[in-house]
Amino acid sequence: MIGKITTSVLAVGAAAMLASSPAMADYPRKKITFLIAYGPGGGFDTITRKLGPYLKKYLGGKVTIVAKNLPGGRGKKAAQFLAKRKANGSHILMFNMPGHAMPNIIGEKAGYDVRKIDWLGRVAQFRYVIVTSASKGKYKNIQEVLKSKSQIKIPITGPGTTGYLASAILWNALGVQPKYITGYKSSSRYALGVIRGDGDLTILAKGSFKKYISSKKKKRAAFKDLKPILEITNGKSEFGVPTTGEMGQKDLSILGGDRIVGTTPGTPKAIKDQLATALYKAVTDPEFVAWGNKVGRPVAPLNAKDATKLVGELFSYYTQYKDLLAASNKKTR
Template sequence: MPRHTRRATLLAGAALTAVMTVTAAMPAQAAWPEKPVTFLIPWPAGGATDIVGRALQPYLAERLGTEVIIKNVVGAGGTIGAAEAARAKPDGYTLFLTTPSVLTSMPHMRPLPYDPKGFVPIGRINDTPMVVMVTKTSPHESIADIVEDAKGKPGELTYASTGAGTLPHITMISLQSSADVELKHVPFKGSAEVMKALLGDVVDVFSDQAQLIPRYDLRPLGVWAKERLPEFPDVPTMKEQGYDQAFSIWLGLFGPEGTPDEVVQKMSAVLEDTLEDPAVVEEFKKLQLAPGYMNPGELADFVESEYERNKNLMGMAGIKKQ
């Protein structure tokens, strides 16, 4: 072999060895997720949001190849949990599963210990019309019954909410304003606490997600939607009963600010695939829910529109930022 050829071969070999040595010395970048993923829910265990999170838990865990942990951090209308989620390390191992109020209505009520626009949208899970509900032993069998009772006893009939400024609160403010009646507002930390109070006859009425109705054997009185729900074909819409308003509550998955895009895209794809699983569709059907997936971009636009809508609604209801 000619000297210059042999020299070139030796140099190339040395270069390859150096590259291999450097590569071997570099730590391998682990693919997410390599450990359990925590879903932080700002509402109590047993509540409407928690029910959905736990229904999805095993299906998401199977697709992610790791454990999914549900962590409930409650209080202050969901804002305590939102603040903890915002402070979480943005590595994809703590994600935030929430209803809209902490991002779209609470910001119009008071200063918050987090930036409601700082969360990274991952995907929407569902979009469910709100339903006015009472116990099956309640003397109220229609919205008209509630309005008539409230007119006869101003300020005595009670309604629950999951906190001031939450959608259960706003919907009942809308009813009071439209019907020109006065009901007494009783706030709780979450729908699980409301259910205890409602079933214990501590409060009279509640407006929230439909999945609570079969779980707690409640009586639905009116649906805040343009059309009747197939799950409750005999329950008239609020519009049919003279109150032309529609309210829906949705669940979305978010990451703290700075969550890597590769995590967002992978988790969003896993969520979409999970919501298309026939077993999950059937599970949601039992919960009186329908999957309503949105990708990160769609969810970002949706949250912004809900933020502005709730700002206007709360202004109409006379709720001012403290």
């Protein structure tokens, strides 16, 4: 009896191997398209293009990796395109989490489902810091903000965007009701908004914040630019400012962004594993790591399994705020 089962298991296994072996022998094919969900020039564009050659190296060096911008629908178009490819590992995309999950969470028609995407691994992540203008800011530190009687003004991208949501969740948890000055097209635009005094403070990715740190030269001291007042982390602050962890808000440390690479749902396991292994090696390549550190975008590698788990966690975390998300998507003042 046991023998029979073993035989049949072996037979099924052999059949499975036979079925998958042509795919394995074929892969990697001549060309893999590394999609970019946004236009040329942004953070996703840069990191995808930088990563391409390393991925090629660890896929055996013969495959061509073509970086291709497919902007549209605030990132949705590329994800939709990826989801509809043949599941043969010919297309991969670096997703913007939680941004790409939003349509799924609020039940909007998206043409893809992040819960079904085959995840290959994480490349990078960023966490937030709250900044104000050193010369024009009304509030010197976070205590003043919390105690303030007047309304705090926050320049930010539109309702429903990642930065807006993180702000909404953060200030909600800290018991502050700010006024959002929406409409900035990117984080660098609203950072500029704070520098010139459009509003009081805002939320910024730590990496992109570093380029606004005050100049050391005296001549330019008139523009002291931005300074941090609160860091969203459970660890120690990089900038020596209070952290949300210290304020007892441990939950908030998930707020941020994760750049996770995925491929078309239903991709054969052999191909997926090969891609995931190569991706992990590429992201941990010392040269790539050194580059990330140099330009203030440190890598944060995660393997396929952990990345999949993370997507699940992010999904359930933000689902708690479903009403807030849906409302912010429709709400006008």
